[in-house]
Amino acid sequence: MENEELQQWIEQVSLDHFGVPFTHEALFNRRLTTTGGRYMLKSHRIEINPHQLEVYGREEVEKIIKHELCHYHLHIRGRGYQHRDPEFKALLQKVGGSRFCQSLPDGKGRKPLPYRYKLVCKSCGTEYLRKRKVDPKRYRCGRCAGKLLLREI
The missing domain is CATH 2.20.28 (Rubrerythrin, domain 2)
Structure with a gap:
């Protein structure tokens, strides 16, 4: 899957589950190792870990997209967008997003413990x-x- 397909997918999920368009940039970021995705506060960009798609498939990544879109839509509206905020938790539950992403198996973005x-x-x-x-x-x-x-x- 390319970044253009991801952009269209996120725009569609936003319209279907939030009823509001996603008007900013979305892309894959291979450097993400311990997280499924992230929302950038200043640029309003959403980045998704492509390893999650390779290992767990579209269904799990859609939950990650919903999670990041919760951050996005609440932040744009000036509401509580952080994980600890009740508005975030309620919206995440309503749209069916995941609270945490699945951990990747060893070798996919994980580094061994650095104790020597x-x-x-x-x-x-x-x-x-x-x-x-x-x-x-x-x-x-x-x-x-x-x-x-x-x-x-």
Whole structure:
């Protein structure tokens, strides 16, 4: 699916479920990794994660589109458009949008945890994961105040 098709799809969903036209830009953004889509407040643009379409299909992406259109239409009208606002929750329920998108399987936009080091307490065995290398002589265990050993994972 191309951006032009997505634009038409979002315009149609807006008319069918909200009764108001979507008059701004919509496009796919491959850099989105942990979210299904996003609404840009300043430009009023909607971006959709194409990986969601590849993995879960049109039905799931339509729920994401409805979610982003809720943000769009409420923001344009000056109403409560944030996730915590009751107006947003009510409109999302009314149109049948999803509150959260499905998480993508590993390998599709997900990065492995970046921990490279582990501090292990000599006394109680408590482990502390670290991204950066640290000097274990400068630290003590938070549980028993024992000495720590540094290990690479």
